[in-house]
Amino acid sequence: MTDEPLLRVSALSKFYGSRVGCENVTFDLWPGEVLAVVGESGSGKTTLLNCLSTRLLPSSGTASYRMRDGQFRELYRMGEAERRFLMRTDWGFVHQNPADGLRMTVSAGANVGERLMAVGDRxxxxxxxxxxxxxxxxxxDEDRIDDEPRAFSGGMRQRLQIARNLVTGPRLVFMDEPTGxxxxxxxxxxxxxxxxxxxxLGLAAIVVTHDLAVARLLSQRMMVMKDGRVVESGLTDRVLDDPRAPYTQLLVSSILQV
Known part of the structure; x- marks a missing residue:
């Protein structure tokens, strides 16, 4: 077990003109840790996830990832080919809409097999x-291996997308509203x-969700975002059972009243 984080994020910000996507986000993610990023629609959580997974380049700030050789690499200084390789091998990305993370016109088996071929299996x-x-x-079921994902239900597609992402043994998985x-x-x-x-699998994961029940079930630690900024962070049980920021208190109480 290493005493160094897997991902170091410092003062990460993304602006769309005068509009704030996310601003001044700083945290470390440790191997095997699941971090939930919660907040209502427009809070900046998806922008943050897209910056961290290099789908979006930030306006400022840094994110450094510890590679398998133990060296930290600054993600936004990597070449595009290098980042794509990381996405195919060491990382996974589970989309809210599984059609965005699957090839819908090839079989279930081929969807999983493609990831294996990307890491050299022949x-x-x-x-x-x-x-x-x-x-x-x-x-x-094994007898569905040659069926295309478009013949699957939404839940089956999402499970197939998870298999496709995890088959290569990634160390970090990004999840965008995985149960939405x-x-x-x-x-x-x-x-x-x-x-x-x-x-x-001992995965590290960053899970974006508006559902506090999902955050409680999956994560050890959580960050609460509002208007692009982190308003509270800490151990998941502590944040949900003893919220300190007024906005977090509002989120938690609104769930309890449902």
Whole structure:
């Protein structure tokens, strides 16, 4: 176990002209830690996630990632090819809409297999066997391996997207409202599955959600955002059980009244 963080973020800001996307965000993320970023729509949490995952370049600030050789690399100084390689191998990104994270016109097995090929696997039998194993881990029957994702339900697509992201053994996974748009019963099963996989694999994850129940179930630590700024952060149970910022108190009380 290392005594250094996996990701160091310092004074990260993104502006769209005069509009604030996120401003002056600073935190460290440790190996195996799940950080939830919560806030209402327009709070800046998705902008922050897109900056951290290099889908968006920030206006200012730095984010340094500890590579597998132990060296920290400044993400925004990497070349585009280097960042893309990181996204295909060491990182995963689970979209709210699984169609954004899947190839809808190739089979479920091929969706998982593509990620394996990106890290150098070439043996067809081995790739297919690994795909079968991962489909079973996300509760998709082996006999659906040759079906295309468009034949799947929303919950199955989301589970397939998770398998596609985790099959390469990433160290960091970004999740953007991973249970958004799903029925409550489907959400509950997906959350149980995600929590188990994250724990079993020792993943670090940054989860963006407006749902405090998702944050409590998945994360050890959380940041609350409002108008692009972090208004409160701390251990998840502490923030939810003893919120200190007025905005966090409002968020928590609004959930309790439902």
């Amino acid at each position: 043996h067809y039998g081995k790739i297919r066997a690994t795909a079968v194993d991962w489909l079973s881990r996300v509760e998709i 748009g799903l029925d409550v019963s489907v959400q509950a099963r997906l959350l149980d599955l995600l929590r188990g996989l994250v724990t079993d």
